Each structure stands twice: as C-alpha cells, then as structure tokens.
Amino acid sequence: MQYIQVTFSFTLIEEYQQDLLISELAEIGFNTFEDTENGFSAFIDLDSYSKENLTEALLQFEGDFEYTYTVTEIAAENWNEEWEKNFEPLIIDETCYVRATFHQSQPSYKYEIVIDPKMAFGTGHHQTTTMMMQYILESDAAGKHILDMGCGTGILAILAAKKGAAELVAIDNDEVCYLSAKENSALNDIHNITALCGGKETIPTHAYDIILANINRNILLDQIPVYAKVLKSGGEIFFSGFYESPDLQMIQDACKQLGMNYINHKKIGDWVAARFIKA
Template identity: 75%
Template sequence: MQYIKVTFTFENIEDYQKDLLINDLAENGFNTFEDTATGFSAFTDFELYSQVNLTAVLSQFEGEFSYTYTVEEIEGQNWNEEWEKNFQPLIISDECYVRATFHEAQPQYTYEIVIDPKMAFGTGHHQTTTMMMQYILQTDIPGKTVLDMGCGTGILAILAGKRGASKLVAIDYDEVCYQSTLENIALNNIQNIVAICGGKEAIPADSFDVILANINRNILLDQIPVYAKVLNSGGHIFFSGFYESPDLGMIKEACTEFNIVYQDHKKIGDWVAAHFIKN
C-alpha cells in the first residue's frame, strides 16, 4: 500500500502548538505521527491525501511559528523499517510492558502486550494512549463488556482483555487500523475481541459496561449520543484525544444531556483523559 509522508521542520514551535497541529492533521486523514530531531513526520493513506486540505490546516497557524515541510510517497514496509529503528519498549504504571515483536519478553510484569502497529496509531507512547492504559489498570475490568472506539492498533482492547474483560468490541474506520488490530489480537492470543472496520454506525446494538474512546474532541462530541445508548447504567466511559480547555468543558456539557457524569481526569502535557459514569 502507498502512503504519503509529510515531514515538518520547525524553528520556534511550542509544544502546545505542535499538539494542536497534530490534532488538526489527525482530523484530516493523517493517522500516524513520528517525532524527528527537528519536528515530526505525519503519515496518511495515499488516497486520503489532499494538498488543499493540508494548506488549509497550515493556514490556521500563519504567523505563529516558522516551518518548512516536504511531501513524499512511501511504501508501508519502508515506514515499518524506520519505525523499528526508533521504537522502544514502554512500561505503564509499573504493571504493563509494551513491546514489539523484535524485543525480548519481560515476564516480571503483570501484563505484557506485543504491538506491531504498521501504519496504525497507538503504541502506548502517545500521552493519550498512556493515560487510557492507566485508567484501564485502575478500573474493575474483570467480567465486564468493553467497547474500544477508534481502536488504532487495538492496544486498549488488548489490555482490557488481558485484565479479564468478558467480551470486547474494537472499532476503527481506518482499514489499516482494522488490519493492525486483527494482527495484534492474534499476537497477544486474545480470543474474545471482535474487531470491526467502521464508525459509529458499526457499534453493535448491544450493551457495554466500559467504553474506551481515544479519538478527538469533534468526533467524541458527535458520537456521545450513540455511546449513551449502549452504555449500561453505572457503566464507565473514558475519553481522550483532546485538551483541558476548552475541550473538557465541552465534553462535560455534552455528557450532561445523557446523565453521564464527570468523575475525574488525568493530564500529561496538554493532553487530557477523562472518566465519566452513566447514572
């Protein structure tokens, strides 16, 4: 499969500006981001790339920071080789060890997850994924039914499965993410995850005890009414992929209409993950 790689070089960008740019790129079809010494690279499917959309995104930051960028076509395998050179294992809350297939196992950790993300987002290294994994480790998951929306590599569903969830559904609209999730489910030998390629329309007419939604603010606001229909009373919902201000307030307000009540939130850098319960 062909991909587009856009490599940005910055002179005076702040961390929060970089995060805002990445968020806007994600809303325009870019699904993987890789830090470089002078900026970052953003990846998208060849068919999804639009120079017009990229120019429109960048125009919003006119005058805020200096940048240059290059655009190139790449093969997926080329990107995987570059990723393997830079990917390092990750430890979450001293309990969960995330590694790739080419790293050695570390059986001293309670949970070990093997992830081969290919072009899909979600190795645990991004702050949003880290915070969602922390919530999963802190939550009563055994025996619960779990929905993972915007599953990326399937890492959140896999961790919930390892923690004893009884049934899991993992959904992503991106075909690459869907295929990556299937591969990672097999790598981790989790038998009870159903992976689906689609959006909110693909959510089964079922009920769930826990919903995990690490996407972005606009998609979350659009999908909250659907989450409310399938979340059991007393069920937990964890959101991430947004900022504390103004995003968290907007999500709180949207949830209030469905009697989904804010409990607490985590913050790493400018990113936030938040915990709600349906009354």
C-alpha cells in the first residue's frame, strides 16, 4: 500500500495549536503522526488523500501561525524503516512496558506489550493512547467482555487481555489497522481478541462490560448511541481522542441522554480521556 506523508515545519507554534491542527488532519483521514525537529509529519493512505481536503483544513489556521509543508508519496515499507529509527520504548505508570520487536525484552515489568505499527495508530506515545492505557491499568478487566473501537494497532485490547479479559472484539475501519491488530495480538501471544474491519455497523450485538473508544469527537458522537445499546448496565466506557473544551461537555451531554453517567476524566496537554458508567 502507498501512503502520503505531509511534513509540517513551524517557525513558532503553541502546543495547543499543533494539537488542534493534528485533530483537524485526523478528521480528514490522517491516522499516524510523528514528531520531527521542527514540527511533525502526518500520514494517510494514498486512496484516502485529497489535496482539496487538506487545503480546506489548513484554511482554518490562516494567520494563526506560520508554517510550511511538503507532500511526499511513500511506500509502507519505507515508512516502517523510518519509524524503527525513531521509536523508543515507552513505560506507562511504571507498570506497562511497550516496545517494538527490535527492542530488548524487560520482564521486570508486570505487563510487556510488543507493537509493530505498520502505519496503524497506537504505540502508546500519543497522549490519548497513554491515558486510555492508564484507565485500563486502573480498571478490573479480569473475566470481562470488552469492545475496542478504533483499535489501531490493537494496543488497548492487548493490554486488557493481559489483565485477564475473557473475550475482546477490536474494530477499525482501516484495513491496515485491522491487519495490524491481528498481527500484534499474535506477537503478544494473545488469542482471545477478535479483530474486525468496519465501523459501528460491524459491532457484534453482544453485551459488553467495558467499551474502549479512542477515536475523535465527531465519530464518537455518531457512535455513542450504538455503544449505549451494547454496554451492560453498570458497564464502563472509556473515551479519548478529543479536547476538554468544548468536546468533553458535548460527549457528556450525549452520554447523559442515553443513561451513561460521567465519572471523571484525565488530561495530558490539551487531550482528554473520560470514564462513564451506564446506569
């Protein structure tokens, strides 16, 4: 598969401004982001890329900050080579160690996860993934039936499986992510994750104890009614992929209408993750 890499360079930009730009790019299909010395690179598969959509998204930031960008077409294997040069192992709450296949194992950590991203989102380095992993570490997943929406690499489902979840369904509408979730499950010797390719229509009509959804605000708002239908009474749902203002209140309002009550939220930078429980 071919990909488009858009590399942004900034003279001066606030962190929240960069996060807003990344959020807008995610809205139009960019699904992987990598920090660079002077900015960041964003990746999207060639079939999903639209020059017109990119131009329209950037118009929203006209006058806010100065930037330049380049657009490059790359092959997946070239991106993975570049990723390997820059990926560093990650430690979450001194409990979970996330590494690539080419890193040394660290069995002293309670949970070790091996990730080969293959252009899929979710190595734990992004703030949203980190906060979702923190929530999973704090939760009781043992014996639970869990749904992971927008699963990316499958990292969240894999961590929940390592914490003793009984059965997991991991769904992503990107075929690369779907295949990545399957491969990473195998890398971690996890055999109770069912990976599916699709959107909300793909969700099996089971009753879930926990739902994980790290996507973006608009998709979450569209899919929340479906989550409410398949989440057990007393079940937990964890959201991320959005900002504290105005997004969190919008998520809270949508959940409240469907009997899912806000409990608390985490924040790293401008990104937020939130916990809800169904009445």
